Amino acid sequence: MAVARLFKSFSSGATADKGSSPASVIAAGDSSRRLQILDDFEQAGIGWLWATDAEGRLIYISEKAADKLQQPMDALLAQPFTALFETDVHNPGERSERPLGFQLTARNKILDQTVRFALAGAQSDGRQSWWSISGHPKFDNAGEFHGYRGSAKDISVEYERQLVDSRLAEFDSLTGLANRHRMDKKLESTLAAYKAAKRSCTLIMMDLDRFKQVNDTLGHPAGDELLCQVARRLERVVGSRGEIGRLGGDEFQIILPDIDDRGKLGELANKIIQIVSQPYKIDDKRATIGTSVGIAIAPYDGVDKLDVVHNADLALYAAKNGGRGQFRFYSADLKDEAAERSLLEEGLRDALANDALELHYQPVVRAEDNLVVAFEALMRWDHPERGPISPEVFVPIAEESDLINQIGAWALNKACTDAMAWPTSIRVAVNVSAAQFAHTDLIETVAGALESSGLSADRLELELTESVFMGDGETIDDIFRALKHLGVRLALDDFGTGYSSLSYLRSAPFDKIKVDRTFVDSCTQKDQNSAKIIAAIIGLSEALGMETTVEGVEAFDQLEAVRGMNARFIQGWIYAKAMTQEKVLERMASGDLHIKPDGPLRHRPERRSVFRRIGIIHDDHRYEALMRNLSKTGALIDGLLGVPTGTGLVLDLTGGQLVICTVTRVQDAMIAVEFETPLVSDGAGGLCTRHRISPYVLASAAMQGDAPKSKPQFIEVAAVSAHAALDFPD
Known part of the structure; x- marks a missing residue:
């Protein structure tokens, strides 16, 4: 019954206390008292009001707001609103907000949009000021636009806290580099966008050699300091070309958009290895480590995140197994090196036990x-x-x-x-x-x-x-x-x-x-x-x-x-x-401890006997032949008759590797060719082309169908000689 009486008293406009005076309700037409309420609201700092004219210039802002910004009122009024405030480009929230200028030009309603005060020398203490603003466009009865009317409140403290939380969520607290979460998101979004645009993206995986020994001999604080110094060195080497992340422990990752030149990537990998391997001064002690690098390139070595990361990992294991301090490009013939390593360790234990x-x-x-x-x-x-x-x-x-x-x-x-x-x-x-x-x-x-x-x-x-x-x-x-x-x-x-x-x-x-x-x-x-x-x-x-x-x-x-x-x-x-x-x-x-030198007259760049089947493209025909020797600048090929000196050919070394070359010497079915562009090191003691034909291009070419072909000019024959009598240029 008491609740019912209380509800009835409120609904009839009565007060709970019979002795109190009636409420002094502010009528809609009482402009003076309404303005007093607005003044009290602004003075309390709960929020502020703002307004613009039809040209987007600020025509009103609460005095307390100007005080908060440490700006005189005349420095703010009559200024374009977009010159004073801009949508924060580092919004830590998940919601992606459109730029403030777009919202105002489109005359959209604005609801709790985060903006940053952009006027130079915003606050004397150098701190940034972020506001949450709301507003709506004002039109008269004739539909003519008269500007915006809105409210604002200072959210700087909350926003800075969000920035800190966001950074902790995406950046490594020790080195300041991106963490695994951020690198995963970055790689996934980059690969998705680049797949549609048919662009390339390189992923470098690396870890530190002998880092465990630093922790064991100098202690974990020294190990942490070493990781920080490694991070700074990587930033100097990579610069603005890509994003660097620390995945945890001594594992690092580098994302390099729009780079697929394996010559440049090999040079970068070697530079990383050299710079990271320089000695480190930690307090009054010295530490020396190394690094191994694995490289995978999308779309050649995978088009989604899981494939590219897995293949870069395989390349990294191959680099470590190759003797450390090396880099490797991913290739399809790489095995699961982790399993290989385990098998070799077991075999090594057996060899030691059995005196092998x-x-x-x-x-x-x-x-x-x-x-x-x-x-x-x-x-x-x-x-x-x-x-x-x-x-x-x-x-x-x-x-x-x-x-x-x-x-x-x-x-x-x-x-x-x-x-x-x-x-x-x-x-x-x-x-x-x-x-x-x-x-x-x-x-x-x-x-x-x-x-x-x-x-x-x-x-x-x-x-x-x-x-x-x-x-x-x-x-x-x-x-x-x-x-x-x-x-x-x-x-x-x-x-x-x-x-x-x-x-x-x-x-x-x-x-x-x-x-x-x-x-x-x-x-x-x-x-x-x-x-x-x-x-x-x-x-x-x-x-x-x-x-x-x-x-x-x-x-x-x-x-x-x-x-x-x-x-x-x-x-x-x-x-x-x-x-x-x-x-x-x-x-x-024999008692004679002298050894007479015996070897070639001059040292020549290493040439590799490869003995692999390759394709040779001339005009609109493809021939099959055997490549016997390979250097950076040329190759010896067996199995093609009737090829004149000076003929231009394209060698298909598989995997999208096409090499433009010119025939320099001929002996029966054996031809020596010189490459238009030298090959580069693949990091494993082999050679590869700088660039590859994109799988997107290859797929498109395959869909063209068979076109009419001219008569072939050369004759394929079986390769018979196991040794080369010809030479080719250095």
Whole structure:
């Protein structure tokens, strides 16, 4: 009953208290009191009012609003509304709002649209001001437009909070790069849009080599700092060409729209590898890591996100398995490298347990008289099913598992034992990986190998790379002192490929520097600086009282070049490839420790025997032939008769790879061709075209149907010769 009486009193306009006076209701015609209400509303800061004229100029704004913006009223009034406010382009919400200018021009109603105050020098404290505005167009009875009338409220605090939340949702809190969620959305939307437009998009996947060792030796805070430095380096390399994201851990991803030139992508990948591999200064310590890169290009390697990501991952695994510090393009023949890696690790454990690993020895020769002074021990693994497996493949697998220390200890013991059968004037060099160097048992392992074999310590040479300097400086110095106390020799391998070599030479007690073979490969080319670099390294070694070995010498022109630079010791195929202990002992049995150099007169760019079927297109005909040799600039092809010198052809290397070329030499069914555009490295030791024909174009061509063809001018024949008698241009 009480509720009923209360409801009745309200509905009749009575008050709950009989003693109170009647409500002073504001009538519609009471303009004075209505204005007072509006003034109270504006003064309270709950919201503000604004109005524009028919030309879109601001003709009214609440005084409190001007105060909030820290602007004098005359700086706002009569200004175009769109010059003062603009739709925020960084709206953190999911709703996509049309620009404010469009809404006003279309004379649409505006409801809670977020805008940003755009006048220069908006607020003295430099902060941005965001408003939520609503408004409606005003028309008179004749339908004439008189501008907008609206309301507004300041949402800056809420909006900035949304921006922070949005950034946390889409950006990595450690590095500031895009996170996995944002990269997934970006890639998916880009691929969808580019599929319709028939455009290309490249995805690069990369992770850091030896990053776990940084965490283990320097601690997780150091690892976090390293990731931040890696992020900054990637931003410098990639620039505005694409978006970089950190997916988690040490995994990074780069999206590069409208780039499909595999030459440029290979150059970018190499630059990323080089820049990321430079040493990092973390507090008072130094860390050295590397990176591997996998590349997939849409639409050639997939058109949707799942396919492109999967194929870039396969390319990354292939790069890691190829020896780290490398890049790979995806190709259809890549296997599931994760499964392959697991199988190889299992096989490697079996090989170690069953004594199936071997050491082969390559001689190091004194340049002045070709006398053998040392042998480098090189590990070999002949898999019972897969055949020989390169150390570049299985050593990284051993480093990621607990096998590297066992394999390293085996190699040291085996090499020292074998060297005891050699003349005492000949040393043995054994490679020590960074992971093995950092292990606490290294000194004990080296001492044990010397003691058990009886080898004199000065006959053992440990070859180290710059990666051993990663970690705590004091610990590294202690290891060096302990090794030198044992009496062994130390050599810095692959010198010149790192970035802080001079500081290493100053602080570490090396007896020898080994010049990397990459400089030797091009030391006879006039347009390269390799010869000057080799000469500088040799001069530096002599100044520091160290020996120098130049490795990778294969031809007489290289031999003459490095001898002319006063290289004291040389290693390479021109003297001998690595050989078994039995072969070494056979050579030594004669008592002559000199090796006469034997090899080609001059070093030439590597040419690969490929023996693969390809298509040859001439006019409107397609022929099948066998490609026997391939270089960056030409190929040798077998199986086509009647082709005149100077004929223009197009080679179909499959996978959308078409190469325009010219016939330079002919011998029966064998033709040599020179490419119009040189091929580029595929990152796996092979070659590929810079560009490919889009699958969209190929599909369109297939739909054209068969057109009338002219009479073929050449004759296909079966390839009979397994060897090429012709040459083709460098």
